[in-house]
Structure formats: structure tokens, C-alpha cells
Amino acid sequence: GPGRFLPWRARRPVAVAGSADPALLAPAAARALVGLVPQDPAQLLYLETVAAECAAADRESGAEPGTTAALLAGLAGTVPADAHPRDLSEGQRLALVLAVQLAARPRVLLLDEPTRGLDYAAKARLSVALRAHADAGGAVVLSSHDVEFVAEAADRVVVLAAGEVVTDGPARDVLVASPTFAPQVAKVLHPVGLLTVGAVSATLGAVP
Numbered sequence: 001g002p003g004r005f006l007p008w009r010a011r012r013p014v015a016v017a018g019s020a021d022p023a024l025l026a027p028a029a030a031r032a033l034v035g036l037v038p039q040d041p042a043q044l045l046y047l048e049t050v051a052a053e054c055a056a057a058d059r060e061s062g063a064e065p066g067t068t069a070a071l072l073a074g075l076a077g078t079v080p081a082d083a084h085p086r087d088l089s090e091g092q093r094l095a096l097v098l099a100v101q102l103a104a105r106p107r108v109l110l111l112d113e114p115t116r117g118l119d120y121a122a123k124a125r126l127s128v129a130l131r132a133h134a135d136a137g138g139a140v141v142l143s144s145h146d147v148e149f150v151a152e153a154a155d156r157v158v159v160l161a162a163g164e165v166v167t168d169g170p171a172r173d174v175l176v177a178s179p180t181f182a183p184q185v186a187k188v189l190h191p192v193g194l195l196t197v198g199a200v201s202a203t204l205g206a207v208p
Contacts (some may be wrong), residue, residue: 034109039112091117105136109138109142
């Protein structure tokens with residue numbers, strides 16, 4: 001749609017499996033290459049309990065038992081292990097699917113509108129998880145209309161409109177340059193060029 005953001009984080013170039021067709025890779029190899037969190041995370045949940053989803057993710061990823069459950073706890077706090085995934089809140093379902101995907105430690109993590117239905121605390125936890133994945137050497141690509149989250153999470157932003165690239169560059173440069181795409185903090189403090197409350201606090205803390 002108009003003004004759709006494709007922000008991403010990557011600390012170093014991400015190698016891919018040559019020219020191999022991903023469709024020909026074994027499931028475990030494919031999961032280690034690319035993980036997808038769709039706009040409706042429930043599409044990837046098919047077992048009867050949270051515990052079953054976590055155990056299956058550990059097996060399919062070759063991860064130590066308890067890996068996915070630990071990732072889920074870090075993302076969403078306590079989630080009942082015997083709950084049906086479709087009975088979880090929107091934020092809990094997102095956290096479960098993200099934990100399932102992160103258990104495989106994919107080189108590339110793709111997310112489509114991941115902040116839909118999330119409160120501020122859940123968005124903050126999501127941002128921390130994505131930064132941790134990027135800091136570990138992975139790449140994160142997400143599409144979003146949530147400019148406030150983009151300002152918090154992204155290093156680079158690509159703005160698309162009608163299928164065409166409108167602009168592409170460092171997040172700070174892109175988001176400050178246009179009143180349409182600037183987060184509220186940047187609009188209020190224009191032309192200072194700060195994007196987030198955290199950036200404002202850090203700047204004030206550095207002032208003698």
C-alpha cells in the first residue's frame with residue numbers, strides 16, 4: 001500500500017545457499033535459511049497446545065529441548081503451556097510463532113506487519129528480540145505501516161508506493177526527511193532530527 005515500509009537490520013552480509021532452489025531444500029535446511037512470521041501468525045500454528053508447538057519447533061530445528069519455550073518466555077512472559085495456541089492473545093500468538101522461527105536461528109527473518117494488535121510493552125520486547133537476532137549476525141526484514149516501531153527497530157528503510165521504490169536509505173535520514181513518514185517525536189522536535197523517546201532521553205542525559 002502507499003507508504004509501506006520495508007525496514008531491515010543486518011550487522012554483516014548474510015550468505016545464502018548459493019543458487020539452490022529453496023523449494024528443493026530439506027525442511028530443516030530451509031528453516032535455517034529463512035524464517036517467516038506472516039501477518040496472521042496463527043497460520044503457522046497447527047498443534048493443540050503451546051507446549052506441543054514448542055516441542056515440535058525444538059525437534060524440527062535440531063535445538064535443545066526447551067529452547068523455543070525459553071524464547072517464548074523472553075518474548076511474552078508466562079504463557080500457559082497447556083493453552084490452545086488459537087486461544088492466546090494476538091501478542092502471545094505472535095511471540096509463539098516468532099519463538100518457533102527463532103529456534104532455528106535463521107539467517108534471514110521475514111516479518112509482515114508484526115506489530116498489529118500489540119501494546120507498547122509487547123512492541124518493546126519485539127524490538128529487543130529483532131535487534132538481538134541482527135546483533136548475532138542474522139538479517140531482519142519487516143514490512144510495516146507502523147512508523148513509530150520502524151523508528152525504534154530499523155537501521156535502513158525502503159519506502160514503497162504502488163510497487164515502486166520511493167526512497168531507500170538509513171532510517172534516520174528517510175524518516176526525518178518527510179513529514180508524511182516522520183514519527184511523532186521527529187515531528188514535534190523538527191528540525192532537531194531525533195526519532196524516538198529513547199533518543200531524546202539519551203541526548204538530554206548527555207547534556208551537561
